[in-house]
Amino acid sequence: MNEMIWLIIGPLLIAFSLLAINLYLKKIYNWIIISSSILTFILSCSLFRKVLIKPLAYSLGSWEMTKGINLVADPLAGILIVTVALLNLLIIIYSLAYIEKNISKYYTLLFVLTAALNGMILTGDLFNLFVCVEIVSIVSYALVAFRRNHKAYEASFKYIIIGTVGGFFVLLAIILTYHQTGTLNLAQLVVRSSDISKVVKSGIISLFLIGFGSKFALVPLHTWLPDAHPAAPASISALLSGIVIKGYLYAWLRTLLILSNPSEIIASNLNLILIYSGVITLLVGHFLAYQQQSLKRLLAYSSISQIGYIMIGIGTLTKQGMSGGIFHIINHALVKSALFLAAGIFSEKIKAKKIKSLVGIGYKTPLVALGFTIAAITLIGLPPFNIFISKWLIALAAIKAGFIIPAGAILLGSILALSYYLKVIKAIYTKKKENYKIININWRLKIPVITLTSLCLIIGLAPNILLPKLGQAVRYLLKSKEYYQILFTG
């Protein structure tokens, strides 16, 4: 059995059979969703283990590799697939207690999202990449509007306009690539991309940057994100912020390094654009987050700033910087999901949406508030946790590559993050009245938050369980030419 194809078909099959199950087998509905997401997780882990030994390729319908539709998995894709599956599992556990209305629509959309994300990460040709990106986008628009109030509709409309225009830019870039090379297969593209003339290539690369940039909230194109994330249910904001924008980032990274290679990027000064757009993203995100009164909006702006760190890491184009950036993708997925899920508990169970109304919440819900605090400290970048290590790697790589200002911006960003997260933590542990009653919270809501925060601590204490694998992933990423030739010529 091939895991790659089942990771796409499986969630898709479950998504649409859930509608029938909701009609006829309502009693075992919850068991089916839980067990199928556990199954997806196991599948993704087994794929990851195989991929670490040797990158895999799979051709649908046993066509020739150059003609058919291919799926490709390398260590980087494997790591992201595991992250998607883990977050999906935890968020489904959370949603069992959190979502009360329109249950069947919600889970159907969630499984379609997982399938499309897996497809986006594993796909081996550009056009399927576009199709999967658009499926992910359409499902996210629907999920942002899930609350069915005026704020959600407005946020979703804003998102759909920017997202669709971004999607068209991606499509235009793909059409131009096909026009220039006559192929959409990534392996053939790697070989033929040197035929494209310099001017056209830089045009294509910038179209990809604009298109995907508007989807992963690079700064001038970020305006949808601070509306869309708070308007969605907390579980969905966790998914959107944790893994959906990272999926787009991954897709962009793949296309960038397939169309060109590090030495070419440095020769054309594109790395400067990447690094300084990262710096601007980071500073704008942090400064706007500092002014926010609403907790979820603060977290959304903080997500934007984290994209900046990742861009700086990728922009250095060294092994250290890249692995730092990818490490940051995973760390941020874990931390930001924990924060959004905890904020969801605060806003649903205690009706605290503003930072001011969080006062004393640390005594009402001790465990969740502790989880939130640990996650916030992690995101600031204090030592025993995982984000510290990825930020450290990125900053070191930036200094080594001769970018002193970006490294300084990383430091400044951490100080700004400290200032606004401390504001929240202070509100949580302020005591106003003498006796607070502990509010009973469903264990399904608590478990994901605790698991995610403890994962942060574990990865922070023992980063060596992940870092060598990341080094392996980056090696394939930087030498994509050799890697794809190995895959397709055997």
Place this chain on the structure above:
Amino acid sequence: MLAVQIVIAILFILGIYTILNRKNVIKIIMGINIMEASLILFLIQLSYKDGGTAPILDKEYELIVDPLPQALALTAIVIGASTTAVMLFLAIKLYKEYGTLDISEIRRLRG
């Protein structure tokens, strides 16, 4: 050929202009559709050959049209249609919530 390419460029720019300049929600959606139409035209234009036929593997058919861009165009049309459906749904809901389709009015009402 050049005339078609100019038309494509004009349509693309017209689409962006409409999205950026119009206040009406429906007109913004129309702008997006115009942009999409220009991209589909571009795909078809890429593979067009004068007197070309369907790609049937036979000796009589020598001048064939590249079928791949046409398949892509179909997929792009499907994606565009589903996105338009979601956008129109949101437009209806926005009209029901705010009683207007003017985007600046919608922002003002929300305060």
